Amino acid sequence: MIEILNPGWHTSIQDQGRMGLQEFGIPYSGAMDMNSFNWANKLLNNSLNAALLEMTIKGPKLKFHAETVIVFTGAQMDIKHNGNKASLYSPIFIKKNDLLECGACKEGCRTYMSVLGGLQTERILSSRSQCNYITKSGHINKKRILQIKKESFELNKGVSLKSPLPSYNIKEIEVFKGPEFDLLEPVAQLKIATQTFTISHLNNRMAYQLEEKIINKLPEIWTTSVLPGTVQLTPNGTLIVLMRDAQVTGGYPRILQLSNHAVNILAQKSTRDVLHFKIKSFD
Amino acid sequence: MSQEKSFLKIFQYSETSILLEFKQEPKIDLLNELIAFKKTLNSNLCGIKQITLSYKSLLLQFSNPIKKDQNLKEEILKLYLSFDSSKSKIKSKHWNIPVCYESKYASDLIVLSKYLKLSQHQLIKLHTKPIYQIYFIGFLPGFLYLVGLDTKLYHPRKKSPTLKVCKGAVGIGGRQTGIYPNQSPGGWNIIGTSPTSMFDPDLKQPCFAKSGDTLSFYSISETTFKKIRKNRIPPNFREITL
Numbered sequence: 001m002i003e004i005l006n007p008g009w010h011t012s013i014q015d016q017g018r019m020g021l022q023e024f025g026i027p028y029s030g031a032m033d034m035n036s037f038n039w040a041n042k043l044l045n046n047s048l049n050a051a052l053l054e055m056t057i058k059g060p061k062l063k064f065h066a067e068t069v070i071v072f073t074g075a076q077m078d079i080k081h082n083g084n085k086a087s088l089y090s091p092i093f094i095k096k097n098d099l100l101e102c103g104a105c106k107e108g109c110r111t112y113m114s115v116l117g118g119l120q121t122e123r124i125l126s127s128r129s130q131c132n133y134i135t136k137s138g139h140i141n142k143k144r145i146l147q148i149k150k151e152s153f154e155l156n157k158g159v160s161l162k163s164p165l166p167s168y169n170i171k172e173i174e175v176f177k178g179p180e181f182d183l184l185e186p187v188a189q190l191k192i193a194t195q196t197f198t199i200s201h202l203n204n205r206m207a208y209q210l211e212e213k214i215i216n217k218l219p220e221i222w223t224t225s226v227l228p229g230t231v232q233l234t235p236n237g238t239l240i241v242l243m244r245d246a247q248v249t250g251g252y253p254r255i256l257q258l259s260n261h262a263v264n265i266l267a268q269k270s271t272r273d274v275l276h277f278k279i280k281s282f283d
Numbered sequence: 284m285s286q287e288k289s290f291l292k293i294f295q296y297s298e299t300s301i302l303l304e305f306k307q308e309p310k311i312d313l314l315n316e317l318i319a320f321k322k323t324l325n326s327n328l329c330g331i332k333q334i335t336l337s338y339k340s341l342l343l344q345f346s347n348p349i350k351k352d353q354n355l356k357e358e359i360l361k362l363y364l365s366f367d368s369s370k371s372k373i374k375s376k377h378w379n380i381p382v383c384y385e386s387k388y389a390s391d392l393i394v395l396s397k398y399l400k401l402s403q404h405q406l407i408k409l410h411t412k413p414i415y416q417i418y419f420i421g422f423l424p425g426f427l428y429l430v431g432l433d434t435k436l437y438h439p440r441k442k443s444p445t446l447k448v449c450k451g452a453v454g455i456g457g458r459q460t461g462i463y464p465n466q467s468p469g470g471w472n473i474i475g476t477s478p479t480s481m482f483d484p485d486l487k488q489p490c491f492a493k494s495g496d497t498l499s500f501y502s503i504s505e506t507t508f509k510k511i512r513k514n515r516i517p518p519n520f521r522e523i524t525l
Contacts, residue, residue, distance in 0.1 A: 225342035249421025
């Protein structure tokens, strides 16, 4: 069992999400930075879809009521294990009654903590990912108890534990043209391709808004399917990048689509971070 | 080939998805064609994870990144050209959804009826008369996109959304009417509330309705509203085969 003494800024349980249930209007969900999510499970030999904790901006304070092994990946963070500094990307051996105190994220804004065997929380609609309207809460609360499995652990020799840490200072966001991109005026297209954009304070697991505006003279479109990574242009010219918990349909023109890799990169960015789009083609 | 392509746009949307967009206004014929073609694609194309449907498009998501030499777009076009929608039978359901239009459950009914120059009774009659077509589910889990609102009831959304619209609230926004499956912020004019649960995450099929089904509303009293909500009575339906 893991007891939540303090939940941190925004901590939620995530796995790979709810792919396949979008015909009911259910968001995809799942870890925002799937790259860090995958590393966290790989380093413990967990199954690919094992549920873990996604910590945003500032991590939680936890008490362990059983022996286990955990791994941190993603954004750099000060982690104190019974008062001693612990590092990311290597297994931390936990004993009963151990305390874990997570600090603020540095360089990047989402840190992941996997647990041996994965968190054993309730599965709703084939996933343990927390999401508003689907699970009771969209995040973990103080005093919550998370069940874990008892499993034996062998250091995973196939995986390099000293893998190069990804850099979250990359400003380039790789995108493809969206279905309505070509309808934009050339000036607007040029602006999107060359300008630097700033992430607004309106950024969360559903979407990231950008501050700089693009003139929008496009007609409204019929509500249509959208994906995490779809960039919509609102009537007032705001660009909205949809993320993992976004609604599955939208009525704004779809200007760009982020690559899978770019969604993971953006997931580590936060308010006032800057970026520019690099438009690529599929060929 | 280019001629056939002029009414169907096949567009690579992401590394793992392809968008099929029909260049025509959404109509019931197109909806039936989309539903039938979705079925054809699901049984004929390899590696499909999911196909989602909206007013005039299908989004095909694949398990693996699409390779250029796969010629997927050509394969999809070929399938479409040899596809005959008249041959496919579509099984659907018609749902009867109870709505309490009493003022306690209809915060904007009086204002809206005055604005539309209708009596409250006339407004309710115009709302309960049509058979609405369910196009797809989106916006919120269990939110049905319905087509068929009487033109006399068209009314723009509120300028600023209400922060808390109740679960089950039935609203009018522009040319659309719909049921809020959960409490959420919303900009529609609320003319009633349905006691029927539109979305239950604890069920294997969390929403009873699907694309291609139809729906109509009927007016109920507050007593019936309370009874249905308390006993979680599911809505009545009848089967339709086209």
